[in-house]
Ligand SMILES: Nc1ncnc2c1ncn2[C@@H]1O[C@H](COP(=O)(O)OP(=O)(O)OP(=O)(O)O)[C@@H](O)[C@H]1O
């Protein structure tokens with residue numbers, strides 16, 4: 001599916017609606033330019049999962065855990081990760097076996113740990129259209 005977003009709010013709403021299709025156990029890979037709106041998308045996703053905490057990218061850690069929603073959400077940002085090995089060191093296998101929604105920003109950095117069953121969210125800017133224009137493509141959906 002392809003969506004057009006004209007603002008950060010739009011992106012959140014698209015993600016909010018998308019969240020209603022999730023049952024837990026999904027891995028959602030988010031890729032796209034710096035500042036494309038990956039974190040904004042996960043913010044909407046979290047709301048849609050009934051999570052009321054403020055969602056921001058994990059900065060000092062690789063993962064933020066939100067366990068108070070209808071379905072738990074693990075938000076990874078692997079922008080600064082050195083290698084996929086680090087993912088296993090922090091317990092990746094454990095994270096993906098808990099029935100949570102697992103969202104991974106910059107999944108391209110650790111592409112070798114995925115098996116192809118993931119949902120892929122790609123967000124691209126088009127500055128020729130407007131500062132806030134984004135195309136959001138969701139593939140491999142539930
Ligand atoms: N249509 C849009 N969708 C999402 N964000 C938008 C949009 N238009 C403008 N923005 C702005 O772009 C920025 C997106 O930031 P966000 O942190 O979500 O991006 P990101 O892809 O997670 O970046 P990073 O690669 O640094 O993790 C915000 O400042 C937001 O207000």
Ligand SMILES: [Mg+2]
Nearest residue numbers: 038039057105
């Ligand atoms: Mg981000």
